Amino acid sequence: MEALFDADFGAREPRRLAPGAYHLPGWLEPRQQRWIVERYREWSQGPVPPRGARVAGHEMSVKTVCLGWHWQPYRYTREASDVNGARVLPFPDWLVRAGRLALAETAFEADSYTPDAALVNYYDGSARMGMHQDKDEKSTAPVVSFSIGDACTFRFGNTEHRNKPYEDILLASGDLFVFGGPARLAFHGVTRMHPGTAPAGCGLPKGRINITLRETGLDA
Ligand code: SIN
Ligand code: MN
Numbered sequence: 001m002e003a004l005f006d007a008d009f010g011a012r013e014p015r016r017l018a019p020g021a022y023h024l025p026g027w028l029e030p031r032q033q034r035w036i037v038e039r040y041r042e043w044s045q046g047p048v049p050p051r052g053a054r055v056a057g058h059e060m061s062v063k064t065v066c067l068g069w070h071w072q073p074y075r076y077t078r079e080a081s082d083v084n085g086a087r088v089l090p091f092p093d094w095l096v097r098a099g100r101l102a103l104a105e106t107a108f109e110a111d112s113y114t115p116d117a118a119l120v121n122y123y124d125g126s127a128r129m130g131m132h133q134d135k136d137e138k139s140t141a142p143v144v145s146f147s148i149g150d151a152c153t154f155r156f157g158n159t160e161h162r163n164k165p166y167e168d169i170l171l172a173s174g175d176l177f178v179f180g181g182p183a184r185l186a187f188h189g190v191t192r193m194h195p196g197t198a199p200a201g202c203g204l205p206k207g208r209i210n211i212t213l214r215e216t217g218l219d220a
Helices: 030-043 093-103
Strands: 015-018 019-023 064-069 068-072 073-077 116-125 129-132 141-147 151-156 166-169 176-179 189-194 209-213
Touching: 030 116, 030 141, 030 209, 064 068, 093 141, 093 176, 093 209
Parallel strands: none
Antiparallel strands: 015 019, 019 176, 064 116, 068 073, 116 209, 129 189, 141 176, 141 209, 151 166, 151 189
16 A cells, blocks of 8 residues: 555656556557457457466456467467367457557567567456566567556566565556566566546446557467
């Protein structure tokens, strides 16, 4: 709770938290957010439904549906062998373009960025995600993250371990977060949701959608 009184918690100015880590609040317009929520509703129809991945015997509270490649602890496959065996939906071209536009806001090379996997996560009011690294990708390209709906407290830490130093920031509807370069393997997680904070017009009345784009570095 003490983070609530940090000067930067809830800041709505574009900011570089650390070398390679960028927060751009409200980067997606409401119109774009609504459109993405519509796509989310389509993706949720399958062929692979959203599911809580099992990590160390526990089902994650976050429900994930994947595009391009299916993520399961701790690898990428084309078929969701831990769900129903179906092949995941293709990675849409517009999401590649969105990723490039996002990176163009940062110091990273944007034109060659070609994400081929997206993890689309749904958080209900009590969901959270423990501190972890995104390290199942062979590519070292940045991760691009879009958030829609209720705000959450996002914890962004260091590359050594899941403990301090870390910084808590509010990720709200429309926010863009990018981590790459020296921040690519930083530990991060979602410590809590803030139910009831989704703005009218974002397209999602409750809960939170987070989409992370990754380059897997795997062969087609
Ligand atoms: C993730 O680490 O995969 C998701 C982070 C988020 O929900 O903001
Ligand atoms: Mn992650």
